[in-house]
Amino acid sequence: MSSFSADTPHSSSTMGRIFIYGILLIVAGYFLLPLIVMLFTSVKSMEEIRTGSLISFPTSITFEAWSKAWSSACTGVECSGLSGYFWNSVWLVTPTVTISTFLGALNGYVLTKWNFKGANVFFSMLLIGCFIPFQVILLPMARTLGFLGLAGTTTGLIMVHIIYGLSFTTLFFRNFYVSIPNELVKAAKIDGAGFFMIFWKIMLPLSIPIIVVSVIWQFTQIWNDFLFGVVFSAGEAQPITVALNNLVNTSTGVKEYNVDMAAAIIAALPTLFVYVVAGKYFVRGLTAGAVKG
Amino acid sequence: MGALTIKNVCKSYGPVDILKGIDIDIQAGEFLILVGPSGCGKSTLLNMIAGLDGITSGEIQIDGRVVNNLPPKDRDIAMVFQSYALYPNMNIRRNISFGLEIRKVPKSEQDRIVNEVASMLQIDNLLDRKPSQLSGGQRQRVAMGRALARKPALYLFDEPLSNLDAKLRVDMRTEIKMLHERLKTTIVYVTHDQIEAMTLADKIAVMKGGIVQQFGSPRQLYDDPSNMFVAGFMGSPSMNFVPCKVVDMGNEAGVEIDGGAGTFRLPIKSNQLKSSVGQEVMLGIRPEKVTHKIESHLEDPNFHLAKCRVSIKEPTGPDTHIFVHMNGAKVVCRSNPDSAKEPGEEMEMMFDLSKMVFFDPKTEERLV
Ligand SMILES: Nc1ncnc2c1ncn2[C@@H]1O[C@H](COP(=O)(O)OP(=O)(O)O)[C@@H](O)[C@H]1O
Ligand SMILES: [Mg+2]
Numbered sequence: 001m002s003s004f005s006a007d008t009p010h011s012s013s014t015m016g017r018i019f020i021y022g023i024l025l026i027v028a029g030y031f032l033l034p035l036i037v038m039l040f041t042s043v044k045s046m047e048e049i050r051t052g053s054l055i056s057f058p059t060s061i062t063f064e065a066w067s068k069a070w071s072s073a074c075t076g077v078e079c080s081g082l083s084g085y086f087w088n089s090v091w092l093v094t095p096t097v098t099i100s101t102f103l104g105a106l107n108g109y110v111l112t113k114w115n116f117k118g119a120n121v122f123f124s125m126l127l128i129g130c131f132i133p134f135q136v137i138l139l140p141m142a143r144t145l146g147f148l149g150l151a152g153t154t155t156g157l158i159m160v161h162i163i164y165g166l167s168f169t170t171l172f173f174r175n176f177y178v179s180i181p182n183e184l185v186k187a188a189k190i191d192g193a194g195f196f197m198i199f200w201k202i203m204l205p206l207s208i209p210i211i212v213v214s215v216i217w218q219f220t221q222i223w224n225d226f227l228f229g230v231v232f233s234a235g236e237a238q239p240i241t242v243a244l245n246n247l248v249n250t251s252t253g254v255k256e257y258n259v260d261m262a263a264a265i266i267a268a269l270p271t272l273f274v275y276v277v278a279g280k281y282f283v284r285g286l287t288a289g290a291v292k293g
Numbered sequence: 294m295g296a297l298t299i300k301n302v303c304k305s306y307g308p309v310d311i312l313k314g315i316d317i318d319i320q321a322g323e324f325l326i327l328v329g330p331s332g333c334g335k336s337t338l339l340n341m342i343a344g345l346d347g348i349t350s351g352e353i354q355i356d357g358r359v360v361n362n363l364p365p366k367d368r369d370i371a372m373v374f375q376s377y378a379l380y381p382n383m384n385i386r387r388n389i390s391f392g393l394e395i396r397k398v399p400k401s402e403q404d405r406i407v408n409e410v411a412s413m414l415q416i417d418n419l420l421d422r423k424p425s426q427l428s429g430g431q432r433q434r435v436a437m438g439r440a441l442a443r444k445p446a447l448y449l450f451d452e453p454l455s456n457l458d459a460k461l462r463v464d465m466r467t468e469i470k471m472l473h474e475r476l477k478t479t480i481v482y483v484t485h486d487q488i489e490a491m492t493l494a495d496k497i498a499v500m501k502g503g504i505v506q507q508f509g510s511p512r513q514l515y516d517d518p519s520n521m522f523v524a525g526f527m528g529s530p531s532m533n534f535v536p537c538k539v540v541d542m543g544n545e546a547g548v549e550i551d552g553g554a555g556t557f558r559l560p561i562k563s564n565q566l567k568s569s570v571g572q573e574v575m576l577g578i579r580p581e582k583v584t585h586k587i588e589s590h591l592e593d594p595n596f597h598l599a600k601c602r603v604s605i606k607e608p609t610g611p612d613t614h615i616f617v618h619m620n621g622a623k624v625v626c627r628s629n630p631d632s633a634k635e636p637g638e639e640m641e642m643m644f645d646l647s648k649m650v651f652f653d654p655k656t657e658e659r660l661v
Contacts, residue, residue, distance in 0.1 A: 184380065188391075189345060190343060190345070190370065
């Protein structure tokens with residue numbers, strides 16, 4: 001860009017920039033609009049929602065809808081807000097993300113650095129897992145969980161998410177580890193390090209970018225998941241997405257748009273938070289393999 | 294400490310035979326070079342010695358102990374890799390001490406060894422840096438330091454200098470040589486550079502196609518190559534090959550050569566090839582054995598003067614390379630710059646008859 005502007009007349013380059021930033025602003029506004037509407041609606045009173053227009057600025061700001069969504073809105077027969085379900089999701093996401101990322105790293109390490117007979121077949125089969133839609137595995141998974149006595153439990157749901165996520169995390173780590181030179185592992189073997197020592201002391205410390213990718217990916221997938229949650233968990237143990245659905249669809253009297261919007265934002269906040277905190281590592285990690293390990 | 298014996302070692306990857314019966318034997322303290330063109334199986338052999346990969350058949354002994362089934366850590370070896378393979382996440386100190394740490398060497402002892410190795414290789418001031426903050430030459434030193442930190446029976450080097458620029462390569466070559474003189478350890482060193490091989494080795498194994506073509510001292514390989522491949526591979530510019538016919542010269546056999554200024558005959562000393570009169574052979578003679586006329590050699594029966602026509606002249610500084618066509622083959626001769634003639638002119642060339650070698654043109658093997 002700088003070399004471009006160096007040999008073009010000053011004014012036309014300024015015009016170009018104004019044009020580009022103008023377009024960017026419009027596009028950004030377009031994408032932000034739904035969020036803005038949600039945010040505005042969530043801090044309006046029902047009175048104002050009924051009388052005002054959808055995108056008008058709130059005249060008086062109130063957090064009543066937020067507090068109701070969090071602690072007293074009805075999700076079906078129960079009326080204790082989203083808070084319980086929010087923590088359900090946290091307790092669901094934490095072990096699933098950790099375990100599936102760890103196992104993905106281990107898989108990728110074995111697949112790339114400890115070549116065994118049939119490694120390629122194994123990897124191809126695992127890869128197919130990335131292309132299997134959620135719906136396809138619902139029935140077999142339900143039977144399996146029933147067989148294991150885990151139907152309708154949080155443990156069962158955790159297991160489903162780990163298994164489904166493994167294809168992706170393995171793919172991430174495998175592709176990252178092929179770019180790490182095999183000689184590094186050879187050197188460690190000669191230094192006397194064994195299988196797990198090499199994994200802990202050499203591979204994992206080099207894996208930060210891809211761990212971030214895997215964590216973000218798994219976090220958003222599992223936090224935002226609705227289908228597995230609604231099928232494989234019951235009642236109290238349901239994740240926040242299912243609770244949000246119940247909250248919005250519970251019809252007792254008037255539809256409270258402000259509470260719905262606040263609830264939706266609450267449900268989306270953690271993924272937003274993860275992106276803001278780790279987003280730049282995400283982009284860096286995705287391209288890390290292409291540069292150098 | 295550190296004798297190495299390799300007996301009839303074969304290695305196949307599936308149906309592909311990579312190593313086809315390798316036999317090498319060196320004494321403790323010797324510097325062995327494995328040299329050969331890219332893809333001939335040098336690294337594979339080194340990995341087998343290290344235990345990073347298993348052998349298909351044969352036997353490897355280190356210090357008289359069969360190590361076929363031992364993992365690398367139990368073989369008493371250290372290795373320097375072509376890419377250096379420094380652990381990017383550890384600083385230099387940790388890179389060097391990692392192997393000691395795993396072997397549970399006490400911390401104070403580790404520190405002493407790291408400092409000793411670092412000062413020997415002049416990397417004291419780099420110990421707290423990460424490998425990414427080092428230049429190629431510095432990384433190379435650290436890689437050597439990592440190998441030196443443990444005192445193994447055997448050091449394995451896989452093309453350790455090939456990623457350095459030409460100047461640094463020559464410097465490091467000398468340093469490795471000095472290090473070997475000082476430590477008197479056994480070293481197996483892989484390279485594809487025949488100059489490195491000649492300068493460093495006590496013993497050289499020239500490999501091609503998974504076979505050791507010749508195993509011996511640098512001098513043996515240079516003066517007595519066992520086939521045309523070894524003859525052509527060692528030495529730069531490489532040995533000249535002239536196809537010629539064996540003729541009877543009375544007491545001895547000789548070869549007939551047309552150097553562009555009339556035919557002449559070179560007598561073959563040491564009674565060789567008397568029974569081969571009339572046959573086609575390949576004469577091998579090194580560039581420095583075909584020179585300008587040297588007065589002091591005129592009386593010596595081992596030297597022979599003959600007129601040849603100069604095709605090209607290439608001054609290199611200390612000598613001038615004269616290109617002559619002999620029996621249609623291009624021959625490089627090394628001449629004193631003052632005696633060199635111009636292209637098209639005739640020049641009297643002096644042949645060192647005692648250094649002529651002969652090969653079978655079909656099998657490319659040495660003729661006795
Ligand atoms: N793990 C492997 N599987 C199959 N072929 C291999 C393997 N490692 C090396 N080779 C083959 O063995 C041959 C020798 O390789 P190498 O020992 O690396 O040669 P170099 O002499 O250049 O070091 C090459 O043709 C290479 O393709
Ligand atoms: Mg090699």
